[in-house]
Amino acid sequence: MGPPRTHVDPSPDTVRVALEQSIERERLVTVFGRCRVVYRGRAASTLGPGDRLLVLKPDGTVLVHTDEQQKPVNWQPPGCTQRVTVDDGTVLLVSERSTPAETLEVSLLNVAHFAAFDAADTAELTVSGTEADLKERILADPSLLESGFEPRATERETPAGAVDIYGTDSDGNAVVVELKRRRAGPDAVGQLNRYVDALDGELHTGTTVRGILVAPSVTDRARSLLSDRGLELVSLSPTAGSTGV
Amino acid sequence: MGPPRTHVDPSPDTVRVALEQSIERERLVTVFGRCRVVYRGRAASTLGPGDRLLVLKPDGTVLVHTDEQQKPVNWQPPGCTQRVTVDDGTVLLVSERSTPAETLEVSLLNVAHFAAFDAADTAELTVSGTEADLKERILADPSLLESGFEPRATERETPAGAVDIYGTDSDGNAVVVELKRRRAGPDAVGQLNRYVDALDGELHTGTTVRGILVAPSVTDRARSLLSDRGLELVSLSPTAGSTGV
DNA sequence: GTCTTCATGTCGGAT
DNA sequence: ATCCGACGTGAAGAC
Numbered sequence: 001m002g003p004p005r006t007h008v009d010p011s012p013d014t015v016r017v018a019l020e021q022s023i024e025r026e027r028l029v030t031v032f033g034r035c036r037v038v039y040r041g042r043a044a045s046t047l048g049p050g051d052r053l054l055v056l057k058p059d060g061t062v063l064v065h066t067d068e069q070q071k072p073v074n075w076q077p078p079g080c081t082q083r084v085t086v087d088d089g090t091v092l093l094v095s096e097r098s099t100p101a102e103t104l105e106v107s108l109l110n111v112a113h114f115a116a117f118d119a120a121d122t123a124e125l126t127v128s129g130t131e132a133d134l135k136e137r138i139l140a141d142p143s144l145l146e147s148g149f150e151p152r153a154t155e156r157e158t159p160a161g162a163v164d165i166y167g168t169d170s171d172g173n174a175v176v177v178e179l180k181r182r183r184a185g186p187d188a189v190g191q192l193n194r195y196v197d198a199l200d201g202e203l204h205t206g207t208t209v210r211g212i213l214v215a216p217s218v219t220d221r222a223r224s225l226l227s228d229r230g231l232e233l234v235s236l237s238p239t240a241g242s243t244g245v
Numbered sequence: 246m247g248p249p250r251t252h253v254d255p256s257p258d259t260v261r262v263a264l265e266q267s268i269e270r271e272r273l274v275t276v277f278g279r280c281r282v283v284y285r286g287r288a289a290s291t292l293g294p295g296d297r298l299l300v301l302k303p304d305g306t307v308l309v310h311t312d313e314q315q316k317p318v319n320w321q322p323p324g325c326t327q328r329v330t331v332d333d334g335t336v337l338l339v340s341e342r343s344t345p346a347e348t349l350e351v352s353l354l355n356v357a358h359f360a361a362f363d364a365a366d367t368a369e370l371t372v373s374g375t376e377a378d379l380k381e382r383i384l385a386d387p388s389l390l391e392s393g394f395e396p397r398a399t400e401r402e403t404p405a406g407a408v409d410i411y412g413t414d415s416d417g418n419a420v421v422v423e424l425k426r427r428r429a430g431p432d433a434v435g436q437l438n439r440y441v442d443a444l445d446g447e448l449h450t451g452t453t454v455r456g457i458l459v460a461p462s463v464t465d466r467a468r469s470l471l472s473d474r475g476l477e478l479v480s481l482s483p484t485a486g487s488t489g490v
Numbered sequence: 491g492t493c494t495t496c497a498t499g500t501c502g503g504a505t
Numbered sequence: 506a507t508c509c510g511a512c513g514t515g516a517a518g519a520c
Contacts, residue, residue, distance in 0.1 A: 043374035050366030067364035119312035121295030129288030190435035
């Protein structure tokens with residue numbers, strides 16, 4: 001993967017040149033040092049001086065990480081273009097994008113460490129336990145939902161959005177199924193309710209449209225809302241093992 | 246901030262010791278190298294070998310970053326405990342937590358670079374352009390919503406959840422206001438609808454409950470859903486400058 | 491701890 | 506490009 005390019009306690013000009021070269025060569029860069037950060041775009045933010053980890057990715061991503069939390073304190077998404085200047089002993093990194101117009105300015109007051117790497121990564125992440133798995137599970141055995149359920153379509157379009165699974169029950173009623181991979185809250189009920197309302201309006205007046213939420217479990221309030229709206233619940237997890245009560 | 250502790254192309258045992266010491270001393274750690282990753286918890290995932298950046302934070306956070314994307318390909322939240330072992334020339338980092346039980350295993354097949362830092366950061370991030378700003382803007386001048394609107398409460402509880410702003414109009418009708426800092430979609434309408442329904446049930450029968458969505462703009466489908474439900478829209482941004490059409 | 495909702499959410503897939 | 510919904514969403518505040 002090639003040797004890392006590193007600098008310990010580099011001068012501002014060394015940092016500027018190293019950053020410019022590493023961006024040009026599409027390396028993965030980490031910088032540790034004291035910095036201030038200003039962001040302006042969809043929202044706006046300012047962050048006073050502190051020691052942080054700065055990460056630049058070859059795809060244009062910028063991350064500013066403090067010593068806490070999983071999410072960066074400031075960031076810029078993939079596709080941004082970076083500019084580096086030195087002014088009065090401070091390295092200034094300006095990252096910009098359009099649509100929406102957003103700017104991130106990182107003022108590096110002091111750099112303790114710089115490192116750049118050639119990263120090679122072709123591996124794909126495979127995830128299981130997703131909503132897609134829950135859908136496959138039901139399509140493979142529709143009786144998991146209820147005896148007599150027949151799936152007719154997935155992602156069926158309605159004026160309120162696409163229904164996860166659309167089908168019919170043993171009495172010929174239309175059935176709208178909304179899937180959640182984890183314990184469901186009020187938002188999931190609202191979503192299901194929107195779809196049922198939309199199909200109620202679209203189908204023959206007189207046709208019954210049932211709405212079923214499929215999730216490992218629901219919160220008390222979600223259960224109450226389901227009941228208020230005449231909607232139903234089927235407890236089911238994305239994978240056979242989990243109970244999720 | 247103290248000098249960084251770095252190792253270029255270190256041996257597995259060097260990595261193990263450096264990791265253990267840095268975790269013990271609560272340093273911010275970056276490791277660049279070739280690794281495989283296995284995760285098991287709320288879901289499960291596997292990631293084949295590739296060159297990646299590994300970050301360990303003193304608060305127990307673990308991040309695995311590839312050369313692309315803003316989000317880590319795998320991670321562990323704050324509060325996790327890490328264990329490091331060496332087996333057959335591979336450094337194995339196991340990160341665990343309970344509630345929910347989750348495990349992340351990073352197998353470091355090769356380490357190109359190790360660095361650990363003492364991070365000092367007391368600065369607070371200040372953000373503007375949030376939903377809270379939009380709320381303050383309306384409370385400071387309720388006529389922005391409509392002439393005669395009088396706020397009575399914020400975060401008013403209903404059986405369906407808390408209403409952003411609750412008040413009355415010039416005719417004495419109850420008004421439920423749902424705020425969105427950005428262009429609103431169908432989910433926002435569903436949310437507003439839930440609250441209006443809940444108050445309709447809670448208040449005197451016969452009382453009119455109006456629902457108003459406040460956002461810079463809405464999608465076509467959201468507009469249509471608002472119309473179907475007899476809900477209203479007021480176009481307003483968190484900050485005075487933005488138009489957001 | 492669980493619940494609920496916001497977020498510069500991010501991301502992918504479809505139009 | 507926008508729209509829409511999933512996500513191991515994460516994080517904060519209330520209970």
